[in-house]
Amino acid sequence: MDMPTYDIAISGAGPAGSALALALARKSPRPERIALIGRRFAASRGPAAEKAGMAIDPRTLALNHGSRILLEQLAAWPAASADIRTVHVSQAGRLGRSLIRYDELGVPRLGSVVGYDDLLYSLHAALLDSGVSLIEATPTQTLAAGQVEFDLGSSRLRSALAVQSDGIRPQGIERRYRQSAVLATVRALRPRQAWAFERFTRNGPLAILPHPHGDDLYGVVWCCPPAEAERIRSLDDTDFARALYAMFGSRLGHFQPLGERHVFPLSMHAGPSLINARCVAVGNAAQTLHPVAGQGLNLGLRDVAQLAQALSPWLARPESDPAGLLAQFARQRRPDRWLTAGITDFLPRVFATGNPLVEHAGGLALLALDILPPLRDPLARHLLQGLRT
Structure with a gap:
């Protein structure tokens, strides 16, 4: 039997790989x-089967304005989402805070929060009508004779190009933050519609985000040392609510925890976009970031948009050599990737030094960002849409 041959094979059907397809x-x-x-x-199993037979992923995802536009264009925006129109940035125990507002940037919202499972379901539902060949397998790949071959276990396939989007950590730059993220869902006594909060503490950043499944619900991403994260995860609901209130303050009133809490270790990994002449990496296969400012998937979706644009002429002539287009894609992505990785690497480390002088400087920086739009707007616009070329 002849081996099936494709123009492009994408390894990994998570959000970035599915959006690319x-x-x-x-x-x-x-x-x-x-x-x-x-x-x-x-989507091939239907939402009822998802809920009945598979664990629901605890993550919520903060998607910026540019990511939402892309997903809406792909007819893959989930039915449930929560808008972010104001971001409140502060530092525990120090003066200084900054507000980023949607109307100052001329957009309908700064971003939106969606459930990971909701997003994946909407992407896969759109794929069923796209004509893309969907193959359930865990592949390994090799480069042979100008093409890429995939071993699917019981079968093989061949493609002219390959894209890694499987979430395997890239090889290259690595940083261990000695932090873990505690993920939780809470109900707030005094919710503030469309407000998101980023609070820097000596142990790591604490994000509280509006939740897509309730106006008074919030997703919590609490970063702290691993032992402390496990302690926080194991607290009963009353003690967890008290600890969160003590760290965050009274802006949303008291909290009522809902459901289980989950802990994920945090690290940064970044490798090349161009793996070889026939293979590129996007999303978490190219870079995994600290969750501060919620930039990981947003950066991955910018990889997706730029790769699809770069390969547009090649798709009309797949027998041609794509090497030049892939190299150009890698060059064009480099500034956005490294600037975003640099911001998300710097912020959680500088605010967690425990050095009073650094903390006071951080408070002054937040104050300066708040009162000086020429300082605030470039950072806000990068978080809103990244560097685009």
């Missing part, structure tokens, strides 16, 4: 020659 399908005259390889496809 949809974006490429819109530019390809033969979307069936795009293969998306993943362990499972949520």
Whole structure:
């Protein structure tokens, strides 16, 4: 039997890989020659099966304005979302805070919060109507004779190009933050509609985000040393609510915890976008970031948008050599990737030094950002949409 051959095979059907498959399908005259390889496809089982037979991922995702536009263009925006129109940035125990408001930047919202499972379901539902070939497998790949071959276990396939989007940590720059993130959902006694909060503490940043499934619900991302994270996770609901209130303050009133709490270790990994002449990496396969400012998936979706644009002429002539287009893609992505990685690496470390002089300087910086738009707006716009070329 002949080995199936595709123009592009994408390894990894998470949010970045799925969005890339949809974006490429819109530019390809033969979307069936795009293969998306993943362990499972949520929409093929239906939402009832998802809830009954599979654990719901605890994560919520903060998607910025640019990411929302992309997903809406791909007809993959989830039904449930919570707008962010104001971001409040502060530092525990020190003066100084900054507000970033949507109307100052001329956009309808700064971003939106969605559930990870909700986003994945909407992406996979859109894929069912896209013409893309969906293959359930966990592949390994090799480069052979100008093409990429994938071993799917019981079968093999071949493609002219390959994209890694499987979440395997890239090889290159690595930083261990000695922090873990405690993820939780809480109900607030005094909710503030469309407000998100980023609070820097000596142990790490604390984010409280509006939740897509209730106006008085918030997603909590509490970063702290691993032993402290495990202690916080194991607190009973009353003690957890008290600890969160003590760290965050009274802006939202008292909290009522809901559901389980989860802990994830934090680290930064960054590697090349261009793996070889026939393979590129996007999303978490290219870079994994600290969750401060919620930039990880937003950066990955910018990878997706730029790669789909770069490959648009090649999709019309897949027999041509794509090396130049892939190299150009890697060059164009470099400034945005390294600037975003630099910001998300710097912020959680500088505010957690425990040095009073640094903390006071951080408070002054937040105050300066608040009262001087020429300082605040470039940072806000980068977080809103990144560097685009």
